[in-house]
Amino acid sequence: MFKKLCLVSLVLVGASGCSTYSVNRYAVSVDNISSIKSMANSKINVGDFNAVGESKTSIMCRGVGPIKTPDGNSFEGFIRKAFIDELKMAEAFDADAPVTLTGTLDSIDFSSASGSWDIAMTVNSSNGKSLTVSESYSFTSSFYGETACNQTAQALMPAVQNLIGKIVQNENFLKLVEGA
Structure with a gap:
């Protein structure tokens, strides 16, 4: 009887599976491009x-399934690529520029219950200056796990747009690019 119960339990767990929630590919922000230009x-x-701490490529959502960035990049890799995309669209990116910006993702987490992404990042310049910003992006969530996790995944892209906006619109951003 115990073996049958275990077998039935394994079949049910295997059949239920879990979903993976993929974040949308990044789309540049007109406001960010204007600020950079x-x-x-x-x-x-x-x-x-x-x-x-540890680099993450996914964050589990309510035990329903992981939230992952496109292409399986880390979250800091997703933000880096988004930042480069913004600079390229503003015609400000140059791999041979005299100033190089690097970033440290200080923290990233979300609440699928209350509907928020919380991201903190420090941007360092090769000229010795740095800037730390944080974004708490609110979105509509749901009581239902499947819906809430999907909405959480869809909200990361605009949260990153806002984070980059807080970097490039910060009064100290020009100090990061001095010498460029």
């Missing part, structure tokens, strides 16, 4: 982005 012809290179 307002800098006087600065060209910027972007170096490595790392994370405080």
Whole structure:
């Protein structure tokens, strides 16, 4: 009887499976591009982005399934690529620029219950200056796990747009790119 119960339990667990919630590919923000273009012809290179602690490629959502970035990149890699995309669209990215910005993802987490992404990042310049920003992005969530996790995944991209906006619109951003 015990063996049958175990077998039935394994079949049910295997059949229920879990979902994976993929974040949308990054889309540039017109506001961010405008802010970057307002800098006087600065060209910027972007170096490595790392994370405080362990680098994550997914975060589990309510035990329903993981939230993952497109292409299986780490979250700091997703933010780095988004930042480069913004700079390229603003015609400010140059791999040979005299100033290189690097980033440290200080923290990233979400609440699928209350509907928020919380991201903190420090951007360091090769000129010795740094800037730390944080974004708490609110979105509509759901009581139902499947819906809530899907909405959480869809909310990361605009949360990253806002995070980058807080970097490039910060009054100290120009100090990061001095010498460019």
